[in-house]
Amino acid sequence: MDKRYKWLYLPVEVKVRELDAKLLLAYHAVKSGFRVVLGEHVAVEQAAWQLPKGIFFSKGYPNDFRNRIVQKQSRHATVELDDEGFIMYDQQRYLIDRTDYAQFQRLNQIYCWGNFQYQLISKRYPKLIPKLHTTGNPRFDLLSPKYRILYRNQANKIQSQLGDFVLFNTRFSEYNHFSGKKESESDSVHGYMKQLYRHFIKLMKHLSEANPHLHFVIRPHPTESFRSYQYEFATNANVSVVPHGNVIAWIMASKVLIHNGCTTGIEAFLLDHPVISYVPISHPKYDVDLPNDVSRSLTTMKEVDDYIKKIDSGKNLKTKNTRALRPYYNYRDSSYAYNQLIHLINKINVKPSLPPPKPINKIRYKRKKFKYRFSGLSEKEISEFFNRLDQIEGDENPIIIDQLDQDLFEIYRPDLGD
Incomplete structure (x- = not known):
C-alpha cells in the first residue's frame, strides 16, 4: 500500500x-x-x-x-x-x-x-x-572532518595517478567564457579578468618549467573554456586540464591550491589544506577579498615558487586566519x-x-x-x-x-x- x-x-x-x-x-x-x-x-x-x-x-x-x-x-x-x-x-x-x-x-x-x-x-x-x-x-x-572522509579514497586514487601536484582553480569566465573570449576595455570586469588570466597563464608556465618533478592541474570554473588552457599548455607534459569531478577530492590530493578570489580557496582553508592566493594585480571593484584573506597572499612568481618549494620540502604552511571568515x-x-x-x-x-x-x-x-x-x-x-x-x-x-x-x-x- x-x-x-x-x-x-x-x-x-x-x-x-x-x-x-x-x-x-x-x-x-x-x-x-x-x-x-x-x-x-x-x-x-x-x-x-x-x-x-x-x-x-x-x-x-x-x-x-x-x-x-x-x-x-x-x-x-x-x-x-x-x-x-x-x-x-x-x-x-x-x-x-x-x-x-x-x-x-x-x-x-x-x-x-x-x-x-x-x-x-x-x-x-x-x-x-x-x-x-x-x-x-x-x-x-562536506568539508567538515566527519564528511571529508567521503573523498579520501578518490583523493588517494588521484595521488596514485598523478603523484605530487599543484592545483590551480580559476575564475576567469568573465573573459575566458565557454562561448568565447569577451574582449573589452581594460578597466571593465572583462578587461581585468583578461589581465588576471594572462598573469595566471604566465605563472603556470613558469612553475611547470621550473619544477619538472611536479605535476600541475588546472581546474577551470564550470563556465570557463577549458580548451583555452589545453591550447596554452599543449606542449607542457606536466600540466593537465581537468574540468570534471568534485573539487574536494582534488584539493585533498594536491600539495597546495593556488587561486585568486575563488570559493575553492575557502574550501581548501576549511579542509586545513595549504592554499595560496596569487594577486599580481588588484582592482578595488572586481577583487573578491574573502578567499584571498584566508589564503597566503603572494604577489610575484618568485614568491609563489619559493612557497611551493617550502611545501614540497615538507614544511607545514597551512593558513590560520579564521577571523576573516566568521561574519x-x-x-x-x-x-x-x-x-x-x-x-x-x-x-x-x-x-x-x-x-x-x-x-x-x-x-x-x-x-x-x-x-x-x-x-x-x-x-x-x-x-x-x-x-x-x-x-x-x-x-x-x-x-x-x-x-x-x-x-x-x-x-x-x-x-x-x-
Whole structure:
C-alpha cells in the first residue's frame, strides 16, 4: 500500500559544484520522511509540474530567471538558498541582480550562508526578516572532518595517478567564457579578468618549467573554456586540464591550491589544506577579498615558487586566519547546515501526498545545451554516495532510488511516510 509523503524538489544546475551537497541534503531529508525528487535542474522543474505539491528548493538566480522559476512553481511552497550569496565582489550589484522584494515575498523561506548576507538582505528589505534564516550551506558540511572522509579514497586514487601536484582553480569566465573570449576595455570586469588570466597563464608556465618533478592541474570554473588552457599548455607534459569531478577530492590530493578570489580557496582553508592566493594585480571593484584573506597572499612568481618549494620540502604552511571568515559563515557551529535546513523545511505546512498512479510524461529539453554544466547522473552514482554516508553515520538507510527519466530520480524510504 502506498504511503503519503512530504515532497521535496532538489534541482541541480552545475553538477561538479552542487550535486554532492544536494545528495547530502536528500539523504537526511529522506531519513526525516521526505520523498525527494533530485536531478538536472530543467528535468526537476518539469517533473515538479506533474508530481504532487511539495517544497521546491530554489538555488538562487538572477531576478529575471528567478521570476520564471517562482511563477512556474507557484503551486509549491518555495524556499531559496542562493549559491552566489556567500561571496560577492559588488554588494550593490548583488542586491540589484539577485534580490527582488516582490519575488522574495513569494518565497516561504530565505536561507543565508552567514550573518553578512543576512544583514545585507534584511537592511534592504526589513519586512522580509521573518522569512530570513541563517543556515549555512551543505556544501561546507562536506568539508567538515566527519564528511571529508567521503573523498579520501578518490583523493588517494588521484595521488596514485598523478603523484605530487599543484592545483590551480580559476575564475576567469568573465573573459575566458565557454562561448568565447569577451574582449573589452581594460578597466571593465572583462578587461581585468583578461589581465588576471594572462598573469595566471604566465605563472603556470613558469612553475611547470621550473619544477619538472611536479605535476600541475588546472581546474577551470564550470563556465570557463577549458580548451583555452589545453591550447596554452599543449606542449607542457606536466600540466593537465581537468574540468570534471568534485573539487574536494582534488584539493585533498594536491600539495597546495593556488587561486585568486575563488570559493575553492575557502574550501581548501576549511579542509586545513595549504592554499595560496596569487594577486599580481588588484582592482578595488572586481577583487573578491574573502578567499584571498584566508589564503597566503603572494604577489610575484618568485614568491609563489619559493612557497611551493617550502611545501614540497615538507614544511607545514597551512593558513590560520579564521577571523576573516566568521561574519560570512559560522563554520564552527556544531549543527550542520543540512540539519538546520530540514528543521526549517519541516515547519512549512505542506500536506503529505501519495505518489501519482502513472509515470510522469517524458521530460523534454535540449540536454546537449546543458552538457557543459551537467554531464549526467546515474542511479549507481547516487547509491554509492549514499552507501558511503551509511558507513559514516553507522546506519543502514533502506533508501529506494527510482529513475523517473534521464538525469531525474525519485528517492524515498518505503518504511517511512504516513
